[in-house]
Every structure is written in structure tokens, then in C-alpha cells.
Amino acid sequence: xxxxxxxxxxxxxxxxxxxxxxxxxxxxxxxxxxxxxxxxxxxxxxxxxxxxxxxxxxxxxxxxxxxxxxxxxxxxxxxxxxxxxxxxxxxxxxxxxxxxxxxxxxxxxxxxxxxxxxxxxxxxxxxxxxxxxxxxxxxxxxxxxxxxxxxxxxxxxxxxxxxxxxxxxxxxxxxxxxxxxxxxxxxxxxxxxxxxxxxxxxxxxxxxxxxxxxxxxxxxxxxxxxxxxxxxxxxxxxxxxxxxxxxxxxxxxxxxxxxxxxxxxxxxxxxxxxxxxxxxxxxxxxxxxxxxxxxxxxxxxxxxxxxxxxxxxxxxxxxxxxxxxxxxxxxxxxxxxxxxxxxxxxxxxxxxxxxxxxxxxxxxxxxxxxxxxxxxxxxxxxxxxxxxxxxxxxxxxxxxxxxxxxxxxxxxxxxxxxxxxxxxxxxxxxxxxxxxxxxxxxxxxxxxxxxxxxxxxxxxxxxxxxxxxxxxxxxxxxxxxxxxxxxxxxxxxxxxxxxxxxxxxxxxxxxxxxxxxxxxxxxxxxxxxxxxxxx
Numbered sequence: 001x002x003x004x005x006x007x008x009x010x011x012x013x014x015x016x017x018x019x020x021x022x023x024x025x026x027x028x029x030x031x032x033x034x035x036x037x038x039x040x041x042x043x044x045x046x047x048x049x050x051x052x053x054x055x056x057x058x059x060x061x062x063x064x065x066x067x068x069x070x071x072x073x074x075x076x077x078x079x080x081x082x083x084x085x086x087x088x089x090x091x092x093x094x095x096x097x098x099x100x101x102x103x104x105x106x107x108x109x110x111x112x113x114x115x116x117x118x119x120x121x122x123x124x125x126x127x128x129x130x131x132x133x134x135x136x137x138x139x140x141x142x143x144x145x146x147x148x149x150x151x152x153x154x155x156x157x158x159x160x161x162x163x164x165x166x167x168x169x170x171x172x173x174x175x176x177x178x179x180x181x182x183x184x185x186x187x188x189x190x191x192x193x194x195x196x197x198x199x200x201x202x203x204x205x206x207x208x209x210x211x212x213x214x215x216x217x218x219x220x221x222x223x224x225x226x227x228x229x230x231x232x233x234x235x236x237x238x239x240x241x242x243x244x245x246x247x248x249x250x251x252x253x254x255x256x257x258x259x260x261x262x263x264x265x266x267x268x269x270x271x272x273x274x275x276x277x278x279x280x281x282x283x284x285x286x287x288x289x290x291x292x293x294x295x296x297x298x299x300x301x302x303x304x305x306x307x308x309x310x311x312x313x314x315x316x317x318x319x320x321x322x323x324x325x326x327x328x329x330x331x332x333x334x335x336x337x338x339x340x341x342x343x344x345x346x347x348x349x350x351x352x353x354x355x356x357x358x359x360x361x362x363x364x365x366x367x368x369x370x371x372x373x374x375x376x377x378x379x380x381x382x383x384x385x386x387x388x389x390x391x392x393x394x395x396x397x398x399x400x401x402x403x404x405x406x407x408x409x410x411x412x413x414x415x416x417x418x419x420x421x422x423x424x425x426x427x428x429x430x431x432x433x434x435x436x437x438x439x440x441x442x443x444x445x446x447x448x449x450x451x452x453x454x455x456x457x458x459x460x461x462x463x464x465x466x467x468x469x470x471x472x473x474x475x476x477x478x479x480x481x482x483x484x485x486x487x488x489x490x491x492x493x494x495x496x497x498x499x500x501x502x503x504x505x506x507x508x509x510x511x512x513x514x515x516x517x518x519x520x521x522x523x524x525x526x527x528x529x530x531x532x533x534x535x
Contacts, residue, residue, distance in 0.1 A: 005223060005253050005261040007248060008042040008102075008142075008205070008231040009035055011277060012057070013074050015237035016046070021281045023057040031280055032061065035234075036069040038273050039263040044072045048096035048463075049089040058096040068263060072100035072142070077130035080118040084133035094137045101134050102175070104144040107162040108151030120158060124165045131169035143171040144207060147179045152191050160198055173203045173229045178218060181209030181241060186493065188218045192225045205229030207242050210236060215244035220252055223259070230261070234277040235289065245273045247292045251323050263533070297327040299339075344386065361389050371503055372471045372486045378501035378514075380521040387524070395522050397451065398424040404439045404508055421446040425454045440466060440511045448520060458526035461522045463515075464497070465490035468507065489514040493522065 006359075012028045015021060023031070028045065035043050046054030061071055078084045084091070094101060106112045112123040134141045143166035145151075151159035162175070163174045176192065188208075195204065196462060206222035206229070208215045218529030220232055230253075247270060247366045253259050254267055274292040278285040287295040297320040312319065312327065320326050340358045344351040351358055364385060365375060375382040387393040400422040407416045417441035420433040430450040436442030441525030444463060452458050465487040487502045487510040498521055502513025 001274075003259050004228065005251050006041040007246065007250065007261050008044065008072070008229060009040045009233065010044040010074075010207075010231055010243065011035070011233040011237060013044045013046045013054075014239065014243050015233035015235075015238040017063045018237045018242065020283060021237055023053070023281065025053050025060060028053070028057045029060060029064065031234075031277055032066075032069070032071070034276050036066045037266075038269050039068045039266040041069065041261075042072050042100060043069045044074050044102060047074045047093070049075065049092035055096070058098070062090065062098065071098045072102050072140075072398040073097040074102050074104070075105055077105040077126045078133075080116050080122065084129055086428060090130065094134055097138050099138055100140045100142070101138050101145055102142040103130055103134060104146050104177075105130070105162065105166065107149070107159045108147035109155045109158050111147055111151075111276050124161060127162055128165045128169040131166050131171050135170035140172045141170065142173045142175055142205065143167075144175045146177050146179055147197055148176045149183045149188065149191055150180060150189070152194075153187070160195070161531060163195070163202070164199065165489075167199065167202055167304050173205045175205035175207050175229060175231060176222075177226075178208040181211030181215060183208070183214070183218060185214055185217050185221050186214065188221050189225065192222055192240065194228065196226065203229065205231060206244075207231040209240045210243065210245070213241075215242070216248045216252070219244045219249050220257070223253060223257065233273055235283075235286065236283065237277075243316050247290075249320070251291045255318055255322060261406075267322060291318075291323045299327065311418055318348045322516060343382070347386070349390075351387075357389055361386060364389065369505075372484050373501055373503050374486060374488075375501075378488060378499045380498035381500045381514075381517050384500075384517055384521055384524065393520075393524065394527070396425070396455070396520060400424060400429065402443065402512065404443060406439060417442045419443045419446040421450050423447075423450050425451070428454075430454075439508055440515065443508075443512060444515055447515065451519065455523055457526050458519065458522060461491055461493045461519070461524050463489060463518070464492050466511075468510075471503075485510050487511045487514045489518050489524065491518040496520075496525065498525075 012023060012031060016023050019500060032043050032045065038283065045057050048055050048058045058073060073093050073096055078087040078090040096355065106116055106123055107285045109120060112118060112120055116123060131141055131143060143163070145163050145166070148159055148163070166174055176195065177186070192204070193195050206219050206226045206227045208218045215236070219232065223230065230249060232244035232246040232249055233242070234246055236242040250261055250270060253261050272291040275285050285294065287293050290296055297316055299315060316327065341351050341353055369375065373381070384393060402419060402421045404417070409416065416435070417439055418433060418435050419439065420431070421443070422429065422431045432446050432449040434442055434445035434449050436445045448458055469486050470483045471486055483502060484505050485507050487507070488499055490497060490499045498518070500514045500517035500521060502510040502517070504510040
């Protein structure tokens with residue numbers, strides 16, 4: 001299959017070497033299953049003889065069935081002072097392998113002399129013996145030619161002799177590695193062309209790092225030159241600056257180069273997999289990541305939005321749905337009429353550019369963002385503003401007042417926080433007090449206590465994130481501790497998540513505004529769902 005590119009994912013091994021990534025055995029199994037659902041050809045589970053987590057992964061993964069993926073074990077060629085038969089760590093990798101082994105070996109003479117501390121001929125013997133032994137034990141053996149491109153540039157003949165030895169020993173694929181990630185794209189091109197000229201029948205792979213911000217480009221150049229085994233990681237996770245990012249490589253191969261690397265219909269799952277892996281690694285997804293990032297198809301300028309309303313191709317290089325993403329219009333003080341119309345359309349509202357409501361909304365957004373609101377993030381706050389401007393937002397209660405008391409007492413180790421809230425619902429006044437872990441939690445508890453007897457559905461709402469940011473003061477008098485702050489609150493129930501905002505020089509008032517809108521949004525969306533269901 002000349003048009004098939006085989007994807008080899010090393011997120012669980014090379015990706016786990018990123019300083020902020022730490023997968024447990026359970027995490028690795030969950031990610032492996034998700035990669036199989038995507039249709040990845042090979043999943044490198046780790047180095048079984050190097051740590052207990054990887055050892056346990058290979059023990060456990062045998063209990064799972066995979067529809068598309070083969071699990072690969074990673075290891076190095078045998079120790080210079082041993083042999084394949086006597087090197088316990090080397091043999092452990094072979095024993096734990098489910099059927100695919102990738103062995104890394106030195107191809108740069110400086111590493112042979114200074115890292116392995118052996119001579120060049122002995123390293124050739126190590127490569128040959130290691131692969132020959134492994135090939136007798138497992139179905140597929142790949143040879144990662146470590147530092148191949150740097151080695152080629154300094155000692156071409158030796159680097160080539162290393163991959164020749166690996167191929168003659170029975171390797172199923174020779175993976176050319178830019179381990180330091182410093183090669184430029186035209187260097188990758190020239191060296192691969194020379195390798196193909198010398199060894200036209202070899203099956204070649206590519207494994208590059210991103211230290212020069214070229215890992216994706218270098219990988220695609222290799223594919224353009226006929227390389228059909230591609231190694232990389234989800235979201236580009238990896239040591240130092242990371243590995244080649246499969247979330248960019250895969251759609252480029254399929255949508256731009258016209259080659260296949262995933263099963264039919266699986267490309268639309270890419271965004272979900274990207275975010276799943278990020279969540280499993282406990283990392284915030286990179287919003288500006290191409291193809292799968294939240295901002296990959298986001299539009300802020302009014303001219304852009306006006307154009308995509310007529311034809312998305314004007315400012316989108318692909319349809320975001322192809323990779324499981326979606327376009328998004330950002331509301332800000334740069335917003336034009338088209339932004340409002342687009343957002344309203346997504347909410348099922350048919351507004352025209354010349355509608356007075358649109359003009360009123362633009363003016364309100366600009367005024368509010370001038371004092372610190374950020375509707376590009378707090379979309380629930382915008383939605384409430386939209387419906388309020390349309391006269392379609394019900395007044396669920398009336399605030400009479402609230403008070404927060406913080407007290408620190410010498411004999412009590414933690415501060416005491418109490419909030420009282422007085423509201424009116426349908427003519428009835430509710431006056432409640434509650435304590436909490438800090439003023440926001442106390443206010444939240446008191447407000448819920450007041451409202452839940454009127455609106456029981458609030459019991460399944462919870463606050464899941466709270467952020468405070470000090471805004472740059474326009475007036476030097478209001479700097480430092482007198483600065484305006486913006487509070488963002490993320491809330492959730494069993495169905496949705498939403499973000500609301502509050503702005504004030506008083507952090508308690510800003511928190512109250514964001515909290516109050518979070519509650520109102522919950523009541524509003526539930527009521528809307530009930531009405532839609534009744535229809």
C-alpha cells in the first residue's frame with residue numbers, strides 16, 4: 001500500500017519524558033485504548049525493563065483487546081560488555097513484548113565512543129546481534145537509528161554502515177532519528193535522498209524532535225520523500241521541546257497530502273483524542289494548537305466573521321468538522337455585527353445585522369469590556385446579556401442584599417467566614433446565612449440555601465473552577481491593592497459546563513457578580529430545556 005502511512009505513537013514512552021507529564025499504569029492503559037479507537041497502527045507502551053510503571057503496563061495490557069493497534073515495547077541494543085543472551089535488561093524487553101519491539105542503537109560515532117565507551121566496529125556488532133536475536137523472538141523489530149542525522153553530517157559512512165547492519169540483521173524498518181531536534185528541513189531532505197539512493201529497498205521511518213520548531217515540517221518532508229513509518233506523540237509531548245506532533249501530522253498527511261494513515265471515518269475523532277490525552281496528563285490543552293486547538297478555528301475580527309458567514313473557506317483552510325473541531329466566534333470590543341449575528345444563530349436566534357438589538361449589544365459589549373469583562377471566555381455571561389437585551393431573560397429573584405464576615409481568632413487555626421443573603425422570590429423574602437471555606441464558598445452556600453426551596457434543580461450544580469486576575473489600571477490611583485479585578489467562575493451540572501464573569505475593584509463584589517450569573521444561567525438553561533422538551 002504505497003499510499004498508506006503507518007503511524008507509530010510514542011506518547012506513552014517518549015511523550016512521558018516531558019517534564020510535566022507523569023502517567024500511571026492506569027493512565028497508560030486508558031490512553032492506549034483511546035489511541036486504538038482512533039486507529040493508530042502502533043502504540044509504544046514504554047521501556048519495560050526501566051521502571052515498574054512500564055513493567056506493569058505490559059503485564060496488564062495483555063488483558064485487553066485492540067481493534068487496530070499493535071503494542072510495541074521499547075528498549076536499547078544490548079550492553080557493550082554483554083551479549084543478547086546474557087543482558088538481563090535487554091532480554092526483559094524481548095520477553096515482555098506483545099509482538100513488536102523497537103530497539104534504539106547508536107549511529108553517531110561520538111556517542112559510540114563517549115556514551116557506550118566502545119569502538120565503532122563493536123557497536124556494529126552490537127546492532128547486528130541485538131536485532132538478530134530479537135527477530136527470532138518477536139514478529140516485528142524496528143531499529144531506531146538514534147542521532148542518525150547528526151551522525152550522518154559528521155561521519156556519513158559510519159552512520160550508513162549502522163543502518164545497513166540493522167537491515168541485514170532482519171529489522172523490519174529503519175527509523176531515522178533527529179534525536180536532538182536541530183536539523184533543518186532541507187538537511188532532512190538531502191540526507192533521506194542519499195539514504196534512499198544508497199539503500200533503495202529499505203523500509204524507512206522518521207522520528208524527530210522539535211527543538212528547532214521543525215518536527216512537523218521535517219516529518220512531512222520525509223513522508224513526501226516516500227517514508228511510510230511515522231513516529232510522534234499526541235499534542236507533541238516529549239522531552240525538552242517535545243516530539244513531532246501527530247495532531248498536526250495526521251491531518252496534514254490525510255487532508256493536504258492525499259495519503260491515508262487512519263481508518264475511514266476516524267479523523268473526526270482527532271480533537272477528542274487530543275483533549276483526552278491532555279486531561280489524562282493533567283495538562284491544559286493548548287488553545288492555539290493547529291487543527292485540534294480550541295482557537296484553531298476561532299474568529300474575532302468582524303470582517304473575518306462577516307466572510308465566514310457567507311463561506312467558511314474564506315478564513316478556514318479546512319472544515320473544522322473533518323478533525324472533530326468546530327469554528328468559534330470570539331466576542332470582544334473588536335466585535336462587529338457579524339459576530340453577534342453568528343453567535344445568535346448558534347443559539348437558535350435569527351437576528352439581522354441592522355436589528356437595533358445587535359447595535360445595542362455591540363455597544364454594551366464594548367462598554368463592559370472597557371472596564372474588564374472578557375466575553376470571549378465567559379460565554380454564559382454573554383448569552384445572558386443577549387437574552388436580557390432581547391427582553392427574554394426572566395427575573396428569577398430580586399437581591400435585597402448580602403453581607404460577608406471574615407474573622408480571625410487567635411485560638412482558632414482557620415479564619416471563620418460567614419455570609420448572609422436576603423432575596424425576594426415571588427413576593428416571598430428569604431434571609432439565610434451560611435459558613436464556608438472563604439467568602440466565595442460562603443456566599444455560594446448562602447445563595448443556594450435561599451434559592452433551593454424555590455428552584456430544587458440547583459442541587460446538582462457545582463462550582464468547579466475559580467480564577468481571579470488583577471487588571472492593568474487605567475488610573476494610577478487604582479493600582480496595587482486598589483486595582484480592578486476580574487473573576488471567572490466555571491460551573492457544571494450533569495450535562496454542561498459554563499463560565500461567567502464579574503468585574504469590580506472589590507473582589508467580593510466581583511465574585512458575587514460571577515456567582516450570581518452562574519446560578520441564573522443554570523436556572524435559565526434548565527427552563528429553556530424544559531420548554532424545548534415540551535414542544
